[in-house]
Amino acid sequence: xxxxxxxxxxxxxxxxxxxxxxxxxxxxxxxxxxxxxxxxxxxxxxxxxxxxxxxxxxxxxxxxxxxxxxxx
Numbered sequence: 001x002x003x004x005x006x007x008x009x010x011x012x013x014x015x016x017x018x019x020x021x022x023x024x025x026x027x028x029x030x031x032x033x034x035x036x037x038x039x040x041x042x043x044x045x046x047x048x049x050x051x052x053x054x055x056x057x058x059x060x061x062x063x064x065x066x067x068x069x070x071x072x
Contacts (some may be wrong), residue, residue, distance in 0.1 A: 001009075032040070
């Protein structure tokens with residue numbers, strides 16, 4: 001099966017699966033109690049206070065540090 005055929009097959013699968021998942025999501029939201037909804041909102045708000053992950057960088061600074069140590 002070529003990559004294009006695989007992509008078409010996946011797209012067809014999501015065309016069927018997507019609406020089913022959307023219905024499940026909507027049903028779950030409708031059936032939430034007020035306490036569950038409040039907990040979900042608070043969980044989302046907690047995400048805003050998380051510190052973003054530091055970028056790993058390219059390693060250039062650390063490499064330069066090793067070169068400086070090697071020169072000594």
